[in-house]
Amino acid sequence: MPVFEAVRLALQVIWNQKMKSAFSVVGVFIGVTFLIAVVTIVEGMNNYMEDTFAGALLGVNTFGVRYRPSVNVGDTPREVWRSWRRRPRITFEDAEAVAAGLSVPVITAVESESNASVDYEGTTANNVRIIGASDSYFALKGWNIQEGRPFTEQEASFGTPVAVIGSELAEVLFGNSDPLGRTVRIRNFPYRVVGVVEKQGNVFGFSLDNFAVAPALSPVKRFVNPPRIVDALLVKAETDLLMRAAMAEAEAIMRRRRQLRPATDNNFELETSDGVLDFWSKISGVLLAAIPGLVSISLVVGGIVIMNIMLMSVSERTREIGIRKSLGARQRDIMRQFLVESATLSTVGAGLGIATGLGMAKLVAELSFLPASVAGWSIGAAVVLGMGVGITAGILPARKASRLDPVEAISQE
Amino acid sequence: MSAPVIKVRDLRREYAMGAETIRALRGVDLDIMVNEYVAIMGPSGSGKSTLMNTIGCLDTPTSGEYWLNSQEVSTLGDDELARVRNREIGFVFQTFNLLPRATALHNVELPLIYSGEKKSERKRRAEEALELVGLGDRMDHRPNELSGGQRQRVAVARALINKPSIILADEPTGNLDSRTSEDIIGLFAELHDKGQTIIVVTHEPDIAAHAHREITLKDGTVFSDSLRQAA
Ligand SMILES: Nc1ncnc2c1ncn2[C@@H]1O[C@H](COP(=O)(O)OP(=O)(O)OP(=O)(O)O)[C@@H](O)[C@H]1O
Ligand SMILES: [Mg+2]
Numbered sequence: 001m002p003v004f005e006a007v008r009l010a011l012q013v014i015w016n017q018k019m020k021s022a023f024s025v026v027g028v029f030i031g032v033t034f035l036i037a038v039v040t041i042v043e044g045m046n047n048y049m050e051d052t053f054a055g056a057l058l059g060v061n062t063f064g065v066r067y068r069p070s071v072n073v074g075d076t077p078r079e080v081w082r083s084w085r086r087r088p089r090i091t092f093e094d095a096e097a098v099a100a101g102l103s104v105p106v107i108t109a110v111e112s113e114s115n116a117s118v119d120y121e122g123t124t125a126n127n128v129r130i131i132g133a134s135d136s137y138f139a140l141k142g143w144n145i146q147e148g149r150p151f152t153e154q155e156a157s158f159g160t161p162v163a164v165i166g167s168e169l170a171e172v173l174f175g176n177s178d179p180l181g182r183t184v185r186i187r188n189f190p191y192r193v194v195g196v197v198e199k200q201g202n203v204f205g206f207s208l209d210n211f212a213v214a215p216a217l218s219p220v221k222r223f224v225n226p227p228r229i230v231d232a233l234l235v236k237a238e239t240d241l242l243m244r245a246a247m248a249e250a251e252a253i254m255r256r257r258r259q260l261r262p263a264t265d266n267n268f269e270l271e272t273s274d275g276v277l278d279f280w281s282k283i284s285g286v287l288l289a290a291i292p293g294l295v296s297i298s299l300v301v302g303g304i305v306i307m308n309i310m311l312m313s314v315s316e317r318t319r320e321i322g323i324r325k326s327l328g329a330r331q332r333d334i335m336r337q338f339l340v341e342s343a344t345l346s347t348v349g350a351g352l353g354i355a356t357g358l359g360m361a362k363l364v365a366e367l368s369f370l371p372a373s374v375a376g377w378s379i380g381a382a383v384v385l386g387m388g389v390g391i392t393a394g395i396l397p398a399r400k401a402s403r404l405d406p407v408e409a410i411s412q413e
Numbered sequence: 414m415s416a417p418v419i420k421v422r423d424l425r426r427e428y429a430m431g432a433e434t435i436r437a438l439r440g441v442d443l444d445i446m447v448n449e450y451v452a453i454m455g456p457s458g459s460g461k462s463t464l465m466n467t468i469g470c471l472d473t474p475t476s477g478e479y480w481l482n483s484q485e486v487s488t489l490g491d492d493e494l495a496r497v498r499n500r501e502i503g504f505v506f507q508t509f510n511l512l513p514r515a516t517a518l519h520n521v522e523l524p525l526i527y528s529g530e531k532k533s534e535r536k537r538r539a540e541e542a543l544e545l546v547g548l549g550d551r552m553d554h555r556p557n558e559l560s561g562g563q564r565q566r567v568a569v570a571r572a573l574i575n576k577p578s579i580i581l582a583d584e585p586t587g588n589l590d591s592r593t594s595e596d597i598i599g600l601f602a603e604l605h606d607k608g609q610t611i612i613v614v615t616h617e618p619d620i621a622a623h624a625h626r627e628i629t630l631k632d633g634t635v636f637s638d639s640l641r642q643a644a
Contacts, residue, residue, distance in 0.1 A: 323512060324527075326471055326498060327498065327523050328498045330495040330496075331491055331492075407472045410510060
């Protein structure tokens with residue numbers, strides 16, 4: 001009998017005994033549901049951290065020359081904090097020297113930011129990120145300008161009061177009307193809106209679209225940083241390798257400028273998304289490490305339940321087995337019938353677990369800021385585990401069935 | 414004359430029941446030729462079923478020799494015995510022994526599944542066999558949707574499906590009323606006319622009267638063995 005037909009017959013038996021089947025796959029079902037739900041959330045977080053979080057906040061293949069890290073993960077001891085505070089800030093001159101000194105092809109831009117409110121004709125948007133930056137900033141960030149244009153090199157060097165704003169800020173201030181050419185006030189200074197950046201969404205519930213970028217030399221310089229100081233020089237390369245090369249050069253340039261002796265540590269920071277991703281991979285490592293334990297417990301319990309139910313089923317169907325043997329079924333035919341049955345049963349349980357796990361992950365993603373993303377391997381693993389548990393749990397019952405004495409079996413009530 | 418379909422010599426079957434040994438068969442000798450129609454009678458406990466199960470390769474004798482179509486059965490392994498049950502033997506039981514959840518058609522198909530027939534071929538032959546026993550219109554019925562006589566006819570169709578060397582029927586009418594019994598026995602007579610070799614165990618002289626040879630067992634041995642003049 002071909003396998004698919006055996007499976008079809010097994011499904012029939014399973015369907016005929018819905019209650020018993022449902023009960024017997026509970027363990028496998030729970031194990032697989034858990035596996036899929038956790039992996040889907042962790043995978044979602046992985047993608048999120050790599051693409052959205054690290055990508056949007058820190059940039060792909062991008063590093064920043066800063067006086068201290070902007071993103072802190074884990075514990076930072078007090079003395080480290082104290083030493084960070086004593087460091088000299090990054091100046092426009094530092095930024096220019098590094099940008100000019102890099103031989104690796106890169107895009108560079110300075111960045112300084114602070115929060116402030118933005119007004120337009122009586123409407124006020126609070127807590128907006130106000131960024132003072134170079135004209136190359138938009139290209140470096142990879143932002144698409146949805147309306148208008150970025151500010152020009154000229155506007156940047158003159159410090160013209162123009163602004164490119166995020167889509168959320170545009171929405172808050174202008175609603176449906178066209179923001180281009182309007183004048184907004186930031187700290188009581190007027191800026192003409194020249195562009196709107198395409199919507200970027202949010203990170204853990206924080207909007208990425210509530211900002212205004214103005215030339216670093218425009219009047220924003222008065223409040224985003226002390227005079228001549230920038231938060232960072234951002235450097236973006238084409239590839240990770242080029243970025244590492246540029247980092248080495250930038251480090252050398254900065255050390256030379258600050259006349260640091262070879263034995264002295266850097267008194268500045270070259271920040272990439274590595275730190276954040278390392279931290280996340282530690283957390284996800286812990287989460288993923290918990291999976292095998294919990295999943296295998298429920299699968300072992302599930303396997304034992306299936307085995308016992310199959311043993312029960314063998315005793316209940318002793319007569320059927322006797323009949324089949326009297327008609328010419330070999331031991332291996334009976335063995336196969338019960339193995340296919342328990343494997344099918346448990347695979348069906350795993351299938352339901354996959355569906356439920358995905359459903360749960362999607363629900364969590366809907367109701368919280370946690371992202372969800374399906375990992376193909378987890379579904380493959382769930383199916384293989386389900387089938388494996390079924391086959392393993394079925395061996396003993398199937399063996400018992402196949403070895404029944406036909407005369408005794410057939411004369412059961 | 415050709416070799417016997419069944420040849421049994423000094424066949425013994427003993428059951429160990431604690432300290433006691435029950436001798437169900439105590440040395441049976443038997444030859445059954447092609448197209449014989451044999452009735453086996455005898456009191457309850459005389460070993461009729463034990464003999465049938467042994468001939469049907471469901472049970473293994475304690476000692477003795479048994480040739481089926483000149484093949485010594487005691488030399489066969491498990492898989493070969495299964496093959497013999499599948500191809501050479503058609504069993505009909507008192508209690509029908511149909512799979513309760515399966516349709517008549519599927520029940521009749523079962524032996525073909527184990528002989529590895531293709532699905533289409535299985536279906537065709539099972540339908541043919543059901544037509545033959547007059548159940549062409551009941552193929553999709555489950556056993557509980559059939560009368561006792563119809564169930565037994567399904568069982569006969571199943572026994573016939575692989576064109577066995579011999580049909581073994583152990584009290585096939587034991588659970589049927591006298592009219593349906595006649596039907597089944599009529600069916601056997603038809604099969605016999607077509608050349609089928611048949612052994613029927615029965616308690617009823619009416620049923621036995623249809624056979625051409627009557628063997629009586631007593632205490633696990635052949636008590637009498639007589640040919641009957643065809644009526
Ligand atoms: N599995 C068994 N274990 C022990 N003794 C058995 C077993 N099967 C049969 N016997 C005994 O063997 C003897 C023959 O039994 P068998 O079933 O062959 O008789 P029978 O002629 O078919 O009787 P009946 O007409 O009642 O069906 C009986 O004494 C019975 O008790
Ligand atoms: Mg009997």
